[in-house]
Amino acid sequence: MPDLVIRNLHANIADSDTEILKGIDLELSKGEIHAIMGPNGSGKSTLSHVLMGHPGYDVTAGEVLFEGQNLLDLGADERSRAGLFLSFQYPFAVPGVTVANFIRMAVNAHRKGGPDGTDDPIRIPAYRKQLMEAMELLEIDKSMASRSLNDGFSGGEKKRFEILQMAMLKPKIAILDETDSGLDIDALRIVSEGINRLIGPDMGALIITHYQRILDYVTPDHVHILMDGRIVRSGGAELAHELEASGYANISQGVSSDGV
Amino acid sequence: MASETAAVDLGEYKWGFHDEENPVIKIERGLNEDVIRQISAHKGEPQWMLDFRLDAYEVFLSKPMPNWGADLSGIDFDNIFYYLKPTEHNSRSWDDVPETIKNTFERLGIPEAERKFLAGVGAQYESEVIYHSLKKELEDLGILFLDTGQALLEHEDLFREHFASIIPSADNKFSALNSAVWSGGSFIYVPPGVRVEQPLQAYFRINAENMGQFERTLIIVDEGAYVHYVEGCTAPTYSSDSLHSAVVEILVKKGGRCRYTTIQNWSNNVYNLVTKRAVAEEDATMEWVDGNLGSKVTMKYPAVILKGERAHGEILSIAFAGEGQHQDAGGKVTHVAPNTTSVITSKSISKDGGRSSYRGLLRVNKTAEGSKSKVVCDALIIDPQSRTDTYPYINIMADQVDIGHEATVSKLGAEHIYYLMSRGLSEAEASALIVAGFVEPITKELPLEYAVELNRLIQLQMEGSVG
Numbered sequence: 079m080p081d082l083v084i085r086n087l088h089a090n091i092a093d094s095d096t097e098i099l100k101g102i103d104l105e106l107s108k109g110e111i112h113a114i115m116g117p118n119g120s121g122k123s124t125l126s127h128v129l130m131g132h133p134g135y136d137v138t139a140g141e142v143l144f145e146g147q148n149l150l151d152l153g154a155d156e157r158s159r160a161g162l163f164l165s166f167q168y169p170f171a172v173p174g175v176t177v178a179n180f181i182r183m184a185v186n187a188h189r190k191g192g193p194d195g196t197d198d199p200i201r202i203p204a205y206r207k208q209l210m211e212a213m214e215l216l217e218i219d220k221s222m223a224s225r226s227l228n229d230g231f232s233g234g235e236k237k238r239f240e241i242l243q244m245a246m247l248k249p250k251i252a253i254l255d256e257t258d259s260g261l262d263i264d265a266l267r268i269v270s271e272g273i274n275r276l277i278g279p280d281m282g283a284l285i286i287t288h289y290q291r292i293l294d295y296v297t298p299d300h301v302h303i304l305m306d307g308r309i310v311r312s313g314g315a316e317l318a319h320e321l322e323a324s325g326y327a328n329i330s331q332g333v334s335s336d337g338v
Numbered sequence: 339m340a341s342e343t344a345a346v347d348l349g350e351y352k353w354g355f356h357d358e359e360n361p362v363i364k365i366e367r368g369l370n371e372d373v374i375r376q377i378s379a380h381k382g383e384p385q386w387m388l389d390f391r392l393d394a395y396e397v398f399l400s401k402p403m404p405n406w407g408a409d410l411s412g413i414d415f416d417n418i419f420y421y422l423k424p425t426e427h428n429s430r431s432w433d434d435v436p437e438t439i440k441n442t443f444e445r446l447g448i449p450e451a452e453r454k455f456l457a458g459v460g461a462q463y464e465s466e467v468i469y470h471s472l473k474k475e476l477e478d479l480g481i482l483f484l485d486t487g488q489a490l491l492e493h494e495d496l497f498r499e500h501f502a503s504i505i506p507s508a509d510n511k512f513s514a515l516n517s518a519v520w521s522g523g524s525f526i527y528v529p530p531g532v533r534v535e536q537p538l539q540a541y542f543r544i545n546a547e548n549m550g551q552f553e554r555t556l557i558i559v560d561e562g563a564y565v566h567y568v569e570g571c572t573a574p575t576y577s578s579d580s581l582h583s584a585v586v587e588i589l590v591k592k593g594g595r596c597r598y599t600t601i602q603n604w605s606n607n608v609y610n611l612v613t614k615r616a617v618a619e620e621d622a623t624m625e626w627v628d629g630n631l632g633s634k635v636t637m638k639y640p641a642v643i644l645k646g647e648r649a650h651g652e653i654l655s656i657a658f659a660g661e662g663q664h665q666d667a668g669g670k671v672t673h674v675a676p677n678t679t680s681v682i683t684s685k686s687i688s689k690d691g692g693r694s695s696y697r698g699l700l701r702v703n704k705t706a707e708g709s710k711s712k713v714v715c716d717a718l719i720i721d722p723q724s725r726t727d728t729y730p731y732i733n734i735m736a737d738q739v740d741i742g743h744e745a746t747v748s749k750l751g752a753e754h755i756y757y758l759m760s761r762g763l764s765e766a767e768a769s770a771l772i773v774a775g776f777v778e779p780i781t782k783e784l785p786l787e788y789a790v791e792l793n794r795l796i797q798l799q800m801e802g803s804v805g
């Protein structure tokens with residue numbers, strides 16, 4: 079079975095009748111790169127948050143299996159510790175908590191309750207070494223480690239620090255929600271190269287974007303077009319190019335019947 | 339004598355246990371002139387102190403209860419024990435402290451902290467200081483650190499010169515009460531130019547039910563000297579109330595510096611009504627770091643009077659109001675001399691229906707030209723049941739001053755917690771971390787040991803009832 083299986087997923091805004099996801103089916107395994115493209119407001123971020131466990135949405139139908147386990151039964155923290163990661167489109171600031179301390183707490187949370195049931199906090203020197211290596215990979219200035227996470231960071235800096243956290247937490251499946259937006263062309267290249275280095279046989283990725291740009295660096299195995307809460311077309315990397323050339327309106331024309 | 343009331347289990351509070359009482363003296367409940375005479379007689383005080391106490395008692399009776407701030411209608415002055423002497427002596431060695439009491443202070447971690455990083459320790463249990471120490475080399479420098487009652491007997495001239503000179507008994511109803519029945523507290527004198535590099539710490543423990551603790555602290559930092567004094571406190575959890583009402587007076591002479599740190603962690607049945615005021619002379623610095631986590635009701639506004647030119651005052655205040663708690667805290671600064679500066683930073687957290695109020699007074703007298711002040715108060719509300727209020731009184735009479743004031747109120751959002759949880763932190767860890775980050779501008783000012791302690795207390799307050 080694929081590592082992540084999404085079947086007929088429907089979701090509303092919590093405590094409302096507003097349906098945003100209208101039946102999503104998707105399968106993804108470690109080692110694969112999938113891209114989801116779609117216009118603004120089509121439900122891309124909603125999908126990523128529903129997968130991660132955002133409290134603001136209700137799943138009304140369907141199921142999600144992560145390594146065979148029912149993901150929707152788990153809290154966001156448990157999903158993270160199970161190996162799911164979301165790079166937020168709009169990351170939150172955590173004033174007064176340094177990048178280094180925050181990521182160390184996250185790393186330690188992932189090391190808790192190992193097979194022997196005990197906590198196994200990472201030793202500080204080992205942690206510092208890993209953090210410095212990851213910062214180097216993403217060309218982040220070392221002094222940034224002692225700044226408060228995302229507090230006063232530019233949009234591009236926030237995205238880099240999302241990927242830094244991904245690098246440190248080593249997820250099995252990572253969802254990258256518009257990681258490319260806010261990055262200038264150099265930053266996009268650096269971050270994309272970092273992502274390429276991290277994705278491998280032990281990690282799969284769902285890259286959400288509405289531009290082709292990032293896909294020039296990170297080549298997807300599959301591309302899905304999301305419109306109005308449904309995947310209306312799926313294909314290979316060439317679909318992204320086709321989309322770039324013809325736009326969403328044409329892609330969707332005449333596809334509503336073969337969509338879901 | 340076994341205590342009659344079982345401790346109420348309030349869950350997270352770890353210091354709610356109590357010892358069996360074995361007092362040397364316990365004066366009957368309630369307050370009258372005779373009780374005051376008994377206290378004074380037990381202490382073998384000079385006549386002037388008894389007269390001072392009796393005068394203060396008259397003032398206490400004549401003043402109405404404050405009709406602002408927190409609700410104090412639950413205080414029953416007749417139900418309080420005003421004096422309880424737990425041991426025969428104030429010991430200089432923990433080995434001479436009775437076993438039960440010593441064990442309690444062991445549980446509170448005092449002897450260990452003393453060994454690790456303190457220059458001296460005073461431990462008060464009920465009405466009296468039962469243990470006191472000061473490193474020999476500091477004693478040799480002429481530093482005095484002893485219990486206030488003892489200071490009255492041994493250094494009467496120095497004592498009398500300063501006692502009640504900064505906070506007269508008539509300052510407010512509770513300073514009058516303290517003046518009438520005061521017992522224990524710390525007396526510190528640091529000679530000119532002497533810097534005490536490690537903190538001096540006092541720990542205040544209430545044990546008996548319905549106890550009243552009224553310590554009195556007097557600190558004199560002579561010219562160019564420095565001291566950091568830290569106080570901590572806890573009490574057992576009982577179903578009926580106790581009262582803690584202290585008076586703290588500080589004089590920082592020319593070029594001196596005093597830092598006074600409080601980590602107030604009373605159980606949720608203690609009314610905590612404290613008057614604290616410092617005078618800073620020319621080029622002197624006074625810093626209050628005031629952490630209020632415990633108690634049922636706290637009313638406390640540490641004050642600095644900037645009396646000498648270029649004096650600097652700083653107040654860092656953290657209040658955490660949980661279920662059933664009202665923290666009415668803040669600070670007061672009066673700029674008297676020209677070119678004086680002050681900063682008030684207040685951070686409050688309200689949770690589980692708790693209420694925290696920032697109440698501050700900034701006054702710049704006509705004589706204080708060229709003064710600067712900055713007031714920042716930030717409130718964080720954890721859930722919709724909780725409440726925060728800000729009462730910033732600002733009174734500027736001088737020209738050419740630079741005054742800044744900022745206030746923010748934020749709510750701990752579910753999305754914010756979700757962001758942290760998406761990195762693997764539990765809900766409790768996530769909210770505790772956001773709160774720790776919120777108070778970080780203050781904890782970063784503390785010595786590591788106290789910063790860790792404060793964060794741990796905040797974490798305990800955050801645990802259990804999130805969501």
Ligand SMILES: Nc1ncnc2c1ncn2[C@@H]1O[C@H](COP(=O)(O)OP(=O)(O)O)[C@@H](O)[C@H]1O
Pocket residue numbers: 091098116117118119120121122123124125134
């Ligand atoms: N919490 C919410 N409250 C109200 N509307 C929402 C909420 N979340 C998403 N939506 C709406 O759902 C639609 C999809 O949003 P989103 O998933 O953010 O789109 P995308 O990421 O594809 O741009 C939009 O119309 C958006 O306004």
Ligand SMILES: [Mg+2]
Pocket residue numbers: 122123124167255256
């Ligand atoms: Mg989006």
